[in-house]
Amino acid sequence: xxxxxxxxxxxxxxxxxxxxxxxxxxxxxxxxxxxxxxxxxxxxxxxxxxxxxxxxxxxxxxxxxxxxxxxxxxxxxxxxxxxxxxxxxxxxxxxxxxxxxxxxxxxxxxxxxxxxxxxxxxxxxxxxxxxxxxxxxxxxxxxxxxxxxxxxxxxxxxxxxxxxxxxxxxxxxxxxxxxxxxxxxxxxxxxxxxxxxxxxxxxxxxxxxxxxxxxxxxxxxxxxxxxxxxxxxxxxxxxxxxxxxxxxxxxxxxxxxxxxxxxxxxxxxxxxxxxxxxxxxxxxxxxxxxxxxxxx
Amino acid sequence: xxxxxxxxxxxxxxxxxxxxxxxxxxxxxxxxxxxxxxxxxxxxxxxxxxxxxxxxxxxxxxxxxxxxxxxxxxxxxxxxxxxxxxxxxxxxxxxxxxxxxxxxxxxxxxxxxxxxxxxxxxxxxxxxxxxxxxxxxxxxxxxxxxxxxxxxxxxxxxxxxxxxxxxxxxxxxxxxxxxxxxxxxxxxxxxxxxxxxxxxxxxxxxxxxxxxxxxxxxxxxxxxxxxxxxxxxxxxxxxxxxxxxxxxxxxxxxxxxxxxxxxxxxxxxxxxxxxxxxxxxxxxxxxxxxxxxxxxxxxxxxxxxxxxxxxxxxxxxxxxxxxxxxxxxxxxxxxxxxxxxxxxxxxxxxxxxxxxxxxxxxxxxxx
Numbered sequence: 001x002x003x004x005x006x007x008x009x010x011x012x013x014x015x016x017x018x019x020x021x022x023x024x025x026x027x028x029x030x031x032x033x034x035x036x037x038x039x040x041x042x043x044x045x046x047x048x049x050x051x052x053x054x055x056x057x058x059x060x061x062x063x064x065x066x067x068x069x070x071x072x073x074x075x076x077x078x079x080x081x082x083x084x085x086x087x088x089x090x091x092x093x094x095x096x097x098x099x100x101x102x103x104x105x106x107x108x109x110x111x112x113x114x115x116x117x118x119x120x121x122x123x124x125x126x127x128x129x130x131x132x133x134x135x136x137x138x139x140x141x142x143x144x145x146x147x148x149x150x151x152x153x154x155x156x157x158x159x160x161x162x163x164x165x166x167x168x169x170x171x172x173x174x175x176x177x178x179x180x181x182x183x184x185x186x187x188x189x190x191x192x193x194x195x196x197x198x199x200x201x202x203x204x205x206x207x208x209x210x211x212x213x214x215x216x217x218x219x220x221x222x223x224x225x226x227x228x229x230x231x232x233x234x235x236x237x238x239x240x241x242x243x244x245x246x247x248x249x250x251x252x253x254x255x256x257x258x259x260x261x262x263x264x265x266x267x268x269x270x271x272x273x274x275x276x277x278x279x280x281x282x283x284x285x286x287x288x289x290x291x292x293x294x295x296x
Numbered sequence: 297x298x299x300x301x302x303x304x305x306x307x308x309x310x311x312x313x314x315x316x317x318x319x320x321x322x323x324x325x326x327x328x329x330x331x332x333x334x335x336x337x338x339x340x341x342x343x344x345x346x347x348x349x350x351x352x353x354x355x356x357x358x359x360x361x362x363x364x365x366x367x368x369x370x371x372x373x374x375x376x377x378x379x380x381x382x383x384x385x386x387x388x389x390x391x392x393x394x395x396x397x398x399x400x401x402x403x404x405x406x407x408x409x410x411x412x413x414x415x416x417x418x419x420x421x422x423x424x425x426x427x428x429x430x431x432x433x434x435x436x437x438x439x440x441x442x443x444x445x446x447x448x449x450x451x452x453x454x455x456x457x458x459x460x461x462x463x464x465x466x467x468x469x470x471x472x473x474x475x476x477x478x479x480x481x482x483x484x485x486x487x488x489x490x491x492x493x494x495x496x497x498x499x500x501x502x503x504x505x506x507x508x509x510x511x512x513x514x515x516x517x518x519x520x521x522x523x524x525x526x527x528x529x530x531x532x533x534x535x536x537x538x539x540x541x542x543x544x545x546x547x548x549x550x551x552x553x554x555x556x557x558x559x560x561x562x563x564x565x566x567x568x569x570x571x572x573x574x575x576x577x578x579x580x581x582x583x584x585x586x587x588x589x590x591x592x593x594x595x596x597x598x599x600x601x602x603x604x605x606x607x608x609x610x611x612x613x614x615x616x617x618x619x620x621x622x623x624x625x626x627x628x629x630x631x632x633x634x635x636x637x638x639x640x641x642x643x644x645x646x647x648x649x650x651x652x653x654x655x656x657x658x659x660x661x662x663x
Contacts, residue, residue: 111535190381193348198442200444208394212385 035276036055043268048263051264051289061270071271073246074254081165081250082229088169089225093176098179098210099182111181126238130156130166160247162239167235172228176221183217184210219290226286230279251275298347298359298449299324305354307340307506314340316506317354322484324500327476330486331493332503333529339454341503342486346375358449369395374443376450380435382427383440388414389423391532392441413441416478433464440472444479455617469495471607473538479519490530494518502526513663519659522575524650527584533586533607534642535583536618540577540644543571548646549656552577558591560638562645564653569645575653576646581607583642584620586628590635592618596628610634 006112026273045057050186065071100111117125134155142152156164188209195205233252234241242257249257259268300322307315315337322328330338330582339428343349345356347368356364363371372426374395382391390397392530393406393412414420427435436456443451453472457465473496475548476483487493492498495515502509502525504516508524509529521527527535540552551562562577584592586608594612606626611617620636626635647655 043369048467058546130375190377190379191383193368194375194377194381194442195383197346197350197373197375197447199398200394204398208381212383215385 004049014284017149025240030109036268038276041265042273044266044269046264046266046269048265057266061266064267065270065274070246070249070254073273074249074251076251077161077248078230078250078278080161081168082226084165085168085172085229086222086225088165089123090221092169092173093180093221094214094218095215096173096177097180098206100181100211115174115178117170118172120171122171122232123235123238126167126235129163130239134163137218138247144162152167153156156240160244164232164235164248165228168229168269171235174223175225179217180209181220183214187213215283222288223290225277226282230275252277264266297442299357299363300359300482300484301344301355301357303355305341305344305356306352307337307344307349308352314506315344316354318506318508320501321509322482324481325480327473327483327485327496327498327502329490329497329499330484330501330503331490331529332509335504335505336503337352338438338486338488338503339357342375342452342454343449345484345587346373346392347371348571349630351515363418369398372449372622373452374446374448374450376436376439376443378455379520380427380439380459381528382458384427384436387424387426388419388438388441391427391438394446395442395446397612409445412443416475417441417443420502432460436468440475442614449482451479451481451483453483455487456485457487458489464565465492472496478492490532494530500530504527504529511527512592515659519576519662520655521644522652524578526648527578527644527652528645531580533619533621534581536581536584537613537646538577538579538616538618539614542566542571542573542574542575544571544630550653551647554592554612555616556591556593560591560643561640562653563640563641563656564645565656566653568647568653570637574583574648576637576650578644578646579618580622580642581619581621582616583639584623584636585639586620586626586634587637590637592636592638594618594634594636596630596632596634601625610636 003049042061043057043059045053045055047053079212096114100107100114104110120128131138131141134141136152136154139155140154145152153159191209191213192205195209200208212281231252232250233256236248236253237256240248242253251271252275255268255271258264258271300320302318304321305315305318306313317342330341332338340349343350345362347366351364358371358373361510383394385508386394389410392410398411410423411420414423417433417440419421419437419441422434422438427438430438436459439456457468460468463557467493472485475481476496485492497514499511500514500517501511504525509518510526512520517526517530521530521535524537528537538555540551540554543553543559544551545566547559547608548561550566551559551561554577560577561638572600592610592612594610596608598609599606599613599619601608603625604623606622606624606628606629607623608620608626610620618636622628644655647653
């Protein structure tokens with residue numbers, strides 16, 4: 001926080017509280033009320049299917065949660081989903097950014113097409129992939145496989161988590177590309193020329209000059225994407241509904257299933273508290289490492 | 297040994313020709329300076345020599361070998377860029393060792409060469425710093441160090457001092473000249489600053505609009521400019537140029553009529569200036585001195601006092617203005633009438649095409 005640059009005159013002490021008070025109060029209520037209610041519900045016996053069961057549950061909801069194999073599967077799925085999408089989008093985004101930075105005919109049109117998926121809403125994107133791309137009978141992939149004389153793959157049955165990862169990566173690749181492309185464009189061309197004079201080929205230029213230049217932008221992409229990828233929901237809801245079994249159930253979908261499919265508000269709230277803790281752990285490490293990098 | 301030979305070098309972007317046929321020889325250990333107004337193609341020419349720009353037509357030889365199709369790293373050149381182009385995420389040491397590392401030099405060899413370069417440039421104390429922690433002059437030296445460690449045949453400089461303040465620029469000029477002596481290397485230097493060109497060059501190449509106007513030593517260009525462009529470009533304040541008429545041949549040279557009725561005899565060969573032809577008279581500002589018997593009369597329109605020098609702008613007849621550079625703080629005043637004497641040895645005559653008429657005798661220092 002920066003201190004006000006104009007020092008208050010003596011005897012006329014400036015009190016900023018009335019000015020920032022309202023917004024702080026609103027934000028506090030906005031955040032605290034749901035948080036406290038979630039914690040409170042997580043300690044209650046609260047199931048909509050049986051309103052007669054009430055009362056303080058202690059840590060029963062949590063115990064039930066951590067002894068549920070679905071919970072650990074959902075944690076693993078969440079981490080695999082976040083990690084895989086991050087790797088695909090950052091690696092793919094970096095390579096595409098360097099590619100789209102090169103002059104070639106129709107570059108602006110190509111950039112527009114490459115960035116377009118970001119404007120498609122998640123539900124629509126998931127439906128397109130489910131019915132037009134990955135469907136074993138009507139989908140493009142199936143048609144291609146049959147044209148090659150191969151058996152069509154039923155993506156959501158055989159590789160459910162991979163399918164979700166592909167869809168989410170498709171949505172987030174343009175974001176990474178957009179951020180990284182602007183970063184690539186800000187690279188001083190004379191640095192690349194100096195590297196060429198020093199004997200650096202295309203690969204050495206990329207490794208020693210372009211990648212270090214992009215490190216900051218990559219950190220930003222990783223941070224922003226992580227925040228959103230922890231809460232992926234629509235793509236799963238539309239395509240697999242968390243299945244088969246629990247193969248594509250991430251934490252967000254598990255909480256949804258608890259609350260609105262099993263009507264177990266107490267258990268869902270316990271899951272919500274775990275999600276908050278998890279998000280904060282991730283945020284702590286991310287902010288620490290990235291803040292250090294942004295200082296450079 | 298490193299000699300450079302350019303033969304009919306051309307560069308076009310689409311249909312626009314930037315370099316319009318350049319022939320040039322640069323000898324071993326020569327300090328050659330490309331100078332010219334912005335947009336004259338001097339940087340493009342340097343980048344063609346470096347290999348950063350493709351050569352549209354013509355031949356480029358280093359030590360007699362044609363290198364048009366050799367990549368920039370394999371030409372044995374090193375370049376210092378205007379922006380320095382240091383690698384921001386590498387320390388000074390890594391910046392200087394980068395080329396050696398790519399070339400596969402051993403750690404010990406890298407360390408030895410970096411140590412040698414940093415000793416020459418007095419950078420030892422900064423080897424572990426990042427470029428952003430250095431001052432402009434230090435960054436400049438790192439950029440030069442990056443060139444030195446490669447032991448190039450030819451050093452290329454692209455306006456390396458233009459980002460420095462005036463005091464530092466003066467200091468770096470001397471350092472670069474010393475470096476040229478110590479390294480015994482061939483250097484090519486691009487600048488738009490004629491002071492840098494005059495003070496450092498063995499050979500100045502004046503370029504305009506993609507063509508060479510004149511090649512020569514600094515004093516040769518100053519005392520024997522080949523044409524109006526070079527005459528106006530080299531020298532500060534600019535040479536005074538007056539449209540005049542030749543009135544007759546004289547044993548000493550060509551007699552011309554001055555605006556306002558005076559006469560001066562310019563010591564040049566008069567075969568191309570028959571009496572009556574229109575010519576351009578060039579007078580260096582230091583060749584004009586106040587004197588009651590002066591051939592040029594006019595009124596002082598403006599005075600610039602630099603302390604050691606006084607620049608008097610004098611409006612003469614026909615609406616022309618000449619600048620007289622007078623030693624010391626001369627007692628000239630705006631608005632007063634003045635007569636100026638002309639030292640004929642510092643005058644030049646140019647024919648209708650702007651080409652200089654050859655002087656009868658060469659300046660002793662501009663052989």
